[in-house]
Amino acid sequence: MQDPLNDRLNTPRVWAADLAACAVAGAVLGVVGPFGSFFNDALPVRLAYWMAVSLLSGLGVGVAVRLVWPRARRRGVAAWTWIPAVALLVSGPLALAARLIAVALWPGIREAVDWVEWYGQTLLVAVVYTSLYVAAHARTSRGPGTAQAVEGGARMLDRLPPRLGRDLLCLQMEDHYVRLHTSAGSVLVLSPLARAIGQVGDLEGLRVHRSWWVARHAVRGVVHDGRNLRLVLTSGLEAPVARAKVAALKAAGWLDQEGP
Template identity: 45%
Template sequence: MSAVAANPPLLGTAREWAIDLTVGVGIGVLLGLMGPFGSFFNANPPLRLAYWIGTIASGMVFFGIVTRLAAAAARRLGVPDWATTPPVVLIGSAIQGMPWRPVAISLWPQIDHAVPPLAWYGQCLAITTPIVLAYYFIRVRPQAHAPAREGLVPVEAPAPAADPGAVLYLRMEDHYVRIRTEHGSRLEMGPLARVTAGLGGVEGLQTHRSWWVARRAITGVERDGRNLRLRLIDGETAPVSRASVAKLRAAGWLAEENIA
């Protein structure tokens, strides 16, 4: 019996959305009571509360979806996912915020003259920025950089030794080891040493404290200043720690003619 992590849903779980919308409603109530950007002086407090709850709750849904999708697209393109936050804020503020302007004007006509469109956009940016940053750091970044603990389910799965010849490399991810084979990848409980012990007679070496690579998976060696990385057949590159250089060189993995 081993624990494998199922990939978390791209758009989040029902539990996450329940929490996010509850927080959004709470923020909307707080803003409705505070009345930022001069909205405190608008008549009819219950209507003001309803307006702020609606804008913040809809913003949580919109930016929760857009932030996740933008980060996922960035990772597929090899771009850092954090680089998507500025365009999401700038473009999303217009897409999500501008339709609320005619709603606000219909409720409080004086807004049309008191708050010109550019000032309205600035207010949208002020509200949107913390929402997007919160989504990135609380929802997107943890999902991208660590296995989801809630996705762990016990299943009957063969140990790595059951098909050692198919293993290409092992990589530590948080407290788990990702086993990359010819047929895909899965997660096993770590530590790395325990998982590598189950590989039997597979020719391979630990190249870094968090990487083990089968020799058959290597297509070349790259040099980046004083650092070396192994090019792998699936397009990944494995780091080589300085402590491992001598070991790999002695094994014939780092012949000078193979280093690009």
């Protein structure tokens, strides 16, 4: 199945907006002159340097996030765990590119700033860029029916006992409780379903029924029973699909595969 997060991020409009924001950030950095660059040269040169570095950072971070984020969401990996890894991944090439530009403009910087300090500065910029990028796109990356309450974080995952792990497959409403299903079992917690959905963090999923929310990565197939549909999950559990939700699931690409 196609990933709607990739579809939303990989559009010319989103890329243009991202790079425009990077250019603005570069202009601000050029005026401020961080890391001692204020004393390197006149304002136009500083603007050119920092805008070039910011655009390169936006390209590097944008590509890396687009590769990692959808896969992390499908596996239920929290953003705070992979953002530092992405920053480490892109900071090496960015440090090399930025240093080559800086040395071309200011040859004396080769002796003034060693590689360790330069990499540290680049890593800081990469962490800030990656964190801001994910935060800016966190709301717009959610499709119809996905968890909307970013402020809820992933608190529902924190209510899973260690024996069940954190691979959340689905939420099932039972009276005033919600049953959290993982690949290792299930547990009941006291919570309305809507509140529980708002507390799954950035885990991608849909409310497929009045009593069910399902994580996208957990769907293994679809079973047709007359006019009724059920989603077959990786644990073997089957979640009913409300007829009113069928159109939304089709639009999201959830019904493109048959069950086992």
